[in-house]
Amino acid sequence: MSQRQVLQVFEQYQKARTQFVQMVAELATRPQNIETLQNAGVMSLLRPLLLDVVPTIQQTAALALGRLANYNDDLAEAVVKGDILPQLVYSLAEQNRFYKKAAAFVLRAVGKHSPQLAQAIVDCGALDTLVICLEDFDPGVKEAAAWALGYIARHNAELSQAVVDAGAVPLLVLCIQEPEIALKRIAASALSDISKHSPELAQTVVDAGAIAHLAQMILNPDSKLKRQVLSALSQIAKHSVDLAEMVVEAEIFPVVLTCLKDKDEYVKKNASTLIREIAKHTPELSQLIVNAGGVAAVIDCIGSCKGNIRLPGIMMLGYVAAHSENLAMAVIISKGVPQLSICLSEEPEDHIKAAAAWAIGQIGRHTPEHARAVAVTNTLPVLLSLYMSTESSEDLQVKSKKAIKNILQKCTYLPALEPFLYDAPPNILKHVVGQFSKVLFPWIFRYTSAESGQLSTTY
Amino acid sequence: MATLARLQARSTFVAQQYYFRNSVVDLFRKKEYDAAVKIQSWFRGCQVRAYIRNLHRITTVIQKWWRSYSGRQEYQLIVKFASCAMKMNLYNAMAVRIQRRWRGYRIRKYCFNYFYLKEYLRAVSETNDAIREALEEFAEMKEREEKKADLEREEKKRDYQARKMHYLLSTKQIPGVYNSPFRKDPDPWELRLQKAKPLTSQRSKAKPKRCISLSNWLACTSARSFPRSEILPPIDRKQCQGPFRDITEVLEQRYKPLEPTLRVAEPIDELKLARGEFRRQEWMRNVNDNMFLPFSSYHKNKKYIPLMNSSSKYSPNSYGSQHFRDENPKKWICDKDFQTVLPSFDLFSKYGKLYSKAGQII
Numbered sequence: 001m002s003q004r005q006v007l008q009v010f011e012q013y014q015k016a017r018t019q020f021v022q023m024v025a026e027l028a029t030r031p032q033n034i035e036t037l038q039n040a041g042v043m044s045l046l047r048p049l050l051l052d053v054v055p056t057i058q059q060t061a062a063l064a065l066g067r068l069a070n071y072n073d074d075l076a077e078a079v080v081k082g083d084i085l086p087q088l089v090y091s092l093a094e095q096n097r098f099y100k101k102a103a104a105f106v107l108r109a110v111g112k113h114s115p116q117l118a119q120a121i122v123d124c125g126a127l128d129t130l131v132i133c134l135e136d137f138d139p140g141v142k143e144a145a146a147w148a149l150g151y152i153a154r155h156n157a158e159l160s161q162a163v164v165d166a167g168a169v170p171l172l173v174l175c176i177q178e179p180e181i182a183l184k185r186i187a188a189s190a191l192s193d194i195s196k197h198s199p200e201l202a203q204t205v206v207d208a209g210a211i212a213h214l215a216q217m218i219l220n221p222d223s224k225l226k227r228q229v230l231s232a233l234s235q236i237a238k239h240s241v242d243l244a245e246m247v248v249e250a251e252i253f254p255v256v257l258t259c260l261k262d263k264d265e266y267v268k269k270n271a272s273t274l275i276r277e278i279a280k281h282t283p284e285l286s287q288l289i290v291n292a293g294g295v296a297a298v299i300d301c302i303g304s305c306k307g308n309i310r311l312p313g314i315m316m317l318g319y320v321a322a323h324s325e326n327l328a329m330a331v332i333i334s335k336g337v338p339q340l341s342i343c344l345s346e347e348p349e350d351h352i353k354a355a356a357a358w359a360i361g362q363i364g365r366h367t368p369e370h371a372r373a374v375a376v377t378n379t380l381p382v383l384l385s386l387y388m389s390t391e392s393s394e395d396l397q398v399k400s401k402k403a404i405k406n407i408l409q410k411c412t413y414l415p416a417l418e419p420f421l422y423d424a425p426p427n428i429l430k431h432v433v434g435q436f437s438k439v440l441f442p443w444i445f446r447y448t449s450a451e452s453g454q455l456s457t458t459y
Numbered sequence: 460m461a462t463l464a465r466l467q468a469r470s471t472f473v474a475q476q477y478y479f480r481n482s483v484v485d486l487f488r489k490k491e492y493d494a495a496v497k498i499q500s501w502f503r504g505c506q507v508r509a510y511i512r513n514l515h516r517i518t519t520v521i522q523k524w525w526r527s528y529s530g531r532q533e534y535q536l537i538v539k540f541a542s543c544a545m546k547m548n549l550y551n552a553m554a555v556r557i558q559r560r561w562r563g564y565r566i567r568k569y570c571f572n573y574f575y576l577k578e579y580l581r582a583v584s585e586t587n588d589a590i591r592e593a594l595e596e597f598a599e600m601k602e603r604e605e606k607k608a609d610l611e612r613e614e615k616k617r618d619y620q621a622r623k624m625h626y627l628l629s630t631k632q633i634p635g636v637y638n639s640p641f642r643k644d645p646d647p648w649e650l651r652l653q654k655a656k657p658l659t660s661q662r663s664k665a666k667p668k669r670c671i672s673l674s675n676w677l678a679c680t681s682a683r684s685f686p687r688s689e690i691l692p693p694i695d696r697k698q699c700q701g702p703f704r705d706i707t708e709v710l711e712q713r714y715k716p717l718e719p720t721l722r723v724a725e726p727i728d729e730l731k732l733a734r735g736e737f738r739r740q741e742w743m744r745n746v747n748d749n750m751f752l753p754f755s756s757y758h759k760n761k762k763y764i765p766l767m768n769s770s771s772k773y774s775p776n777s778y779g780s781q782h783f784r785d786e787n788p789k790k791w792i793c794d795k796d797f798q799t800v801l802p803s804f805d806l807f808s809k810y811g812k813l814y815s816k817a818g819q820i821i
Contacts, residue, residue: 257590258594260594261594261595261601290583291583292590293586296587326580330583333584334584334587
């Protein structure tokens with residue numbers, strides 16, 4: 001046969017391979033096909049194509065593998081068991097940017113399902129190559145590598161520590177400063193996943209200078225970026241007082257309050273989470289937030305959302321009020337109690353009601369003034385009904401009972417106590433009667449003694 | 460006898476009278492006795508009563524004095540205590556006054572300033588109002604910006620559509636779709652179409668990104684590259700004077716396509732790519748990825764594993780390295796060692812040094 005005909009055979013084979021791998025990659029985008037593909041044994045067919053001579057076939061095979069592994073964890077485990085990962089890691093170091101993107105995509109897809117799979121990725125030495133990819137010029141490669149690192153670090157503290165030990169954090173901080181929005185988002189989410197596990201990891205992230213850049217990005221108009229940035233800052237601030245103070249020193253107040261007015265619900269939620277994590281540590285930090293007008297902003301934010309979005313805001317009010325009576329009074333004058341009682345009555349979910357009940361209890365437990373401010377909004381009957389109702393969860397019952405007890409011990413406002421005399425259970429009734437005696441007895445004593453004229457209590 | 464008779468007649472009477480007089484006397488006596496007794500008893504009674512009266516008087520005097528004395532003592536005690544109590548009450552009242560003033564002062568100065576708290580709460584509520592206003596303004600501004608951006612996007616879209624639909628413009632002969640003769644005035648789309656510029660189809664297609672590498676130069680057919688054939692002379696060129704060469708030849712010469720040398724035609728890092736290619740092919744073909752090492756350096760990093768027979772639990776046995784004969788002096792029959800009858804080989808004195816430098820295994 002002539003040389004041309006021989007070469008034609010090879011060309012046909014190459015064409016066939018290219019077509020196969022492209023079709024598989026396309027079919028893998030649709031979830032309904034993946035079962036059929038799996039049953040047809042696509043993994044074993046794609047594996048040798050990863051080593052193909054033609055670079056396009058390699059890249060498309062990697063992309064198809066990534067999409068398959070992304071779908072569920074059985075396929076991801078098949079990828080791990082088929083010894084594909086060391087190959088990918090080796091060629092990640094050398095190939096061009098499309099291949100790097102596809103390989104990083106496969107690593108991300110495998111690593112996202114469970115800690116064991118992520119550990120398998122770490123064990124085959126992928127972290128060093130991913131960190132090298134973070135230094136690449138192409139922003140798509142950086143994004144894919146950062147995404148993979150973020151998913152690996154998400155699972156638990158050991159994996160996060162492994163990612164940090166590979167030296168990813170300074171490079172991620174550099175990635176945050178890049179102009180591409182998608183890269184910033186992914187880098188911010190990776191930093192958030194790393195710092196959420198333990199204070200040491202958060203300290204590592206802070207030492208790399210991440211806080212200043214994250215604080216600058218709060219002003220960015222992109223809402224998904226704001227979500228990730230606020231989530232990263234709140235994960236850093238939640239661990240200790242020092243970290244929270246460092247976050248506050250980056251001058252996020254009052255800019256963060258504008259995020260509470262954002263259209264995106266999750267931006268609001270993450271912003272109120274950040275404020276809550278800062279407020280819960282010490283009274284001084286809560287004072288700072290109150291002085292910056294944060295309480296009013298959070299109360300407005302609670303009023304404008306529904307459901308789980310409200311929960312961090314409610315908890316923040318509870319933490320602020322719990323520290324001292326002056327802060328609780330500040331919450332009261334910012335009109336927090338009517339809002340909380342609306343939450344208590346409106347919300348369908350029990351855990352949000354429990355949080356609202358707890359917050360109201362923290363506000364009202366300090367002095368008779370506070371208890372009066374809570375009692376005039378008619379919250380106490382609502383709390384009582386929640387405590388008595390059999391449908392409430394146990395947590396809700398416990399919290400509403402504590403709140404009632406705390407408020408009743410200080411409440412001297414009699415019109416609010418009267419309904420309790422009729423329908424309260426005996427253990428609460430005794431507190432109510434005690435309060436009545438406290439209020440009425442000196443009053444009676446004063447009047448009767450004034451009539452007899454003998455003993456006059458000098459006031 | 461008469462007297463006797465008379466005495467006897469009178470004897471009973473006398474007896475009676477004797478008895479009677481004696482009994483009267485007895486009665487009398489008894490009366491007198493009783494009277495005497497009465498008088499005496501009365502007198503004695505009076506005596507005793509007087510005595511007792513005296514005693515009473517005396518006792519009363521004593522008791523009176525004693526009671527007054529003890530009453531006075533009690534009275535003094537009562538007065539003492541009452542005065543003490545009065546003084547203490549006074550002191551207490553004064554101390555309460557002092558403490559009241561002091562406590563008020565202390566709390567107000569060091570612990571809690573009520574007015575400051577009121578001030579603070581007022582300032583907090585003012586800040587809250589300011590923040591609420593600022594946030595509302597901010598939200599309004601954002602809304603306005605969004606609406607503006609939306610409107611602009613809509614405008615752009617409509618513009619683009621008008622440019623695409625430009626052919627639907629009405630002409631003098633044929634009224635267009637948006638300019639129906641039954642309408643009073645034309646549809647606003649008509650006016651838009653009038654204002655729009657027609658859209659050329661080429662510009663709407665997105666320009667594909669081409670990676671221009673040197674090897675594609677030869678196949679370059681874009682309008683901006685040099686024309687390779689069908690050479691047309693420029694339109695407004697003046698006719699050249701004189702017997703010059705054929706114009707097609709000249710233009711062919713002038714606009715000759717690039718024929719790069721082999722050196723330029725290949726990419727600059729061709730050697731590296733070729734090496735990489737080669738390495739990849741080799742890697743494909745390899746069964747085992749570990750490199751072959753020369754024998755001399757095969758054992759370089761390998762840890763020496765001594766014979767199990769020659770090593771004990773605590774350290775390797777020196778047999779086989781230090782000495783080659785098993786020496787057990789206890790088993791020797793005599794004290795002396797073997798004597799060498801023949802001299803040792805010279806060969807083994809150069810053990811390890813006879814080999815070449817490359818083969819230095821030891």
